[in-house]
Amino acid sequence: xxxxxxxHALPEEIQKMSPEEKVCKYCGVSYLILHEFKAMEEKVKAMxxxxxxxxxxxxxxxxxxxxxxxxxxxxxQYKIDNESKTERWSxxxxxxxxxxxxxxQKTNC
Numbered sequence: 001x002x003x004x005x006x007x008h009a010l011p012e013e014i015q016k017m018s019p020e021e022k023v024c025k026y027c028g029v030s031y032l033i034l035h036e037f038k039a040m041e042e043k044v045k046a047m048x049x050x051x052x053x054x055x056x057x058x059x060x061x062x063x064x065x066x067x068x069x070x071x072x073x074x075x076x077q078y079k080i081d082n083e084s085k086t087e088r089w090s091x092x093x094x095x096x097x098x099x100x101x102x103x104x105q106k107t108n109c
Contacts, residue, residue, distance in 0.1 A: 014032075
């Protein structure tokens, strides 16, 4: 946190005040630092809110990585299956072409 360093000394009337006049009667905090304390409280609240957002991020990332790995494996398996099916269909069509050619040769002879 940035530290505020005053440019000017406190006014003389504040310097001459008794300690009882400079502190809050309820909480005992000096009025001179109360404003700074409240600003720090607000920053802490904002940081806590941000921490809540990031709190589960490591676990969420781990789950997403696992899902990505499963999807990649599925994709690879689908590619292999597709290649195998393509190869079988090619063999099937070549067989049909071969049989048709043989049939044509027999009819021509």
